[in-house]
Amino acid sequence: MRRRFEKLVMKAAEHHELTKEELLCILQPEDDEEKILLFKKADEVRQRYCGDDVHLRGIIEFSNICEKNCLYCGLRKDNHKLNRYRIPEEEILNAAKKAYFLGYRTIVLQSGEDSWYTVDRLCGIVRKIKQHLDVAVTLCIGERTYEEYRELRKVGADRYLLKHETANPLLYSRLHPGMLFYDRINRLKWLKELGYQVGAGNIVGLPGQSIEDLADDILFLKQMDVDMAGIGPFIPHGNTPLGKTSGGTLDLTLRVLACTRLLLPRVHLPATTAVGTLHPYGREKALQCGANVVMPNITPAKYRKDYEIYPNKICIDEEPEHCRGCIQRRIESIGRTVATDYGHSLKLNKRGA
Numbered sequence: 001m002r003r004r005f006e007k008l009v010m011k012a013a014e015h016h017e018l019t020k021e022e023l024l025c026i027l028q029p030e031d032d033e034e035k036i037l038l039f040k041k042a043d044e045v046r047q048r049y050c051g052d053d054v055h056l057r058g059i060i061e062f063s064n065i066c067e068k069n070c071l072y073c074g075l076r077k078d079n080h081k082l083n084r085y086r087i088p089e090e091e092i093l094n095a096a097k098k099a100y101f102l103g104y105r106t107i108v109l110q111s112g113e114d115s116w117y118t119v120d121r122l123c124g125i126v127r128k129i130k131q132h133l134d135v136a137v138t139l140c141i142g143e144r145t146y147e148e149y150r151e152l153r154k155v156g157a158d159r160y161l162l163k164h165e166t167a168n169p170l171l172y173s174r175l176h177p178g179m180l181f182y183d184r185i186n187r188l189k190w191l192k193e194l195g196y197q198v199g200a201g202n203i204v205g206l207p208g209q210s211i212e213d214l215a216d217d218i219l220f221l222k223q224m225d226v227d228m229a230g231i232g233p234f235i236p237h238g239n240t241p242l243g244k245t246s247g248g249t250l251d252l253t254l255r256v257l258a259c260t261r262l263l264l265p266r267v268h269l270p271a272t273t274a275v276g277t278l279h280p281y282g283r284e285k286a287l288q289c290g291a292n293v294v295m296p297n298i299t300p301a302k303y304r305k306d307y308e309i310y311p312n313k314i315c316i317d318e319e320p321e322h323c324r325g326c327i328q329r330r331i332e333s334i335g336r337t338v339a340t341d342y343g344h345s346l347k348l349n350k351r352g353a
């Protein structure tokens with residue numbers, strides 16, 4: 001058995017192709033020795049294709065108002081216990097400016113699905129950031145129309161993050177009332193067509209999710225040829241219908257990350273905040289299992305505790321300056337460096353763009 005596992009990990013590390021059945025094997029090491037080999041090979045592939053630079057993306061969580069009702073998420077519409085906010089435009093722009101001076105070259109604008117933000121309002125914000133600051137802008141604001149995505153791209157948005165959450169269409173529809181997996185895929189295709197660098201990604205350890213589903217998530221990311229994949233553990237939130245279920249583990253999340261790196265050598269893989277919430281050194285561990293990106297929070301401190309997607313989120317009492325120093329120390333503590341460029345898609349050169 002050991003020989004097969006080893007052979008498949010080596011094959012994945014060299015050719016970045018596996019069948020679903022083979023992927024299922026390397027997702028489930030049988031002992032520590034196999035697991036260490038999986039993590040080591042993922043780290044080597046990361047080194048070979050991405051180098052030692054870790055890209056920082058500063059996230060501004062500019063509105064926690066959401067019209068959707070995803071069963072797992074603390075921002076869901078039916079959670080009436082949450083204090084809702086929208087950060088005034090001026091403060092969003094100041095947060096972006098501060099992030100720029102802290103050395104960030106990517107600003108991620110993230111929110112719930114909040115239609116108060118018309119495309120004109122959003123375009124205004126993106127345009128101003130792009131006019132005044134030399135940064136890449138990533139949007140993470142959920143499902144919008146093709147025309148809205150097009151307008152936002154026109155004013156300079158570079159990237160779009162729309163996680164597919166789970167590649168199992170049935171599980172997807174159970175967890176997302178009124179939403180369809182098909183609509184999600186379509187939007188990912190539109191975003192690509194419009195020239196965005198596109199991120200998808202899934203949650204690990206959702207109730208009712210099987211290991212086959214996770215293999216499908218990785219194969220889906222590969223098939224979509226995404227530029228970025230946000231993969232993090234499920235953390236149950238008490239004020240949601242899934243509050244009493246169990247969450248995803250650090251171990252399983254690291255295995256999914258490692259397999260993703262083996263099969264998608266050029267993808268940007270963040271060590272998520274959720275993984276940092278599960279374990280004090282979760283992000284460092286993820287960076288050593290294939291991840292090459294960290295997304296520190298740059299939301300002004302007074303809003304942070306209310307962006308409660310899941311409980312016990314890290315950094316909620318911190319100001320952006322503090323997180324910037326903290327993350328630099330963490331990255332350097334494992335012998336890695338902080339990138340100083342925009343951190344665009346690693347596939348752009350290959351595509352000749």
Ligand code: 5AD
Pocket residue numbers: 072073074163165202203232233234235236237274309310
């Ligand atoms: N645990 C982990 N991740 C979550 N998300 C939402 N709720 C949870 C949770 N309870 C993630 C989803 C979503 C992003 C905003 O946060 O993947 O895309």
Ligand code: SF4
Pocket residue numbers: 066067068069070073074075076077111112113142
């Ligand atoms: Fe809203 Fe996103 Fe949370 Fe779903 S996951 S409830 S769309 S913020």
Ligand code: FES
Pocket residue numbers: 296314315318322323324326327
């Ligand atoms: Fe925020 Fe460490 S990254 S306190």
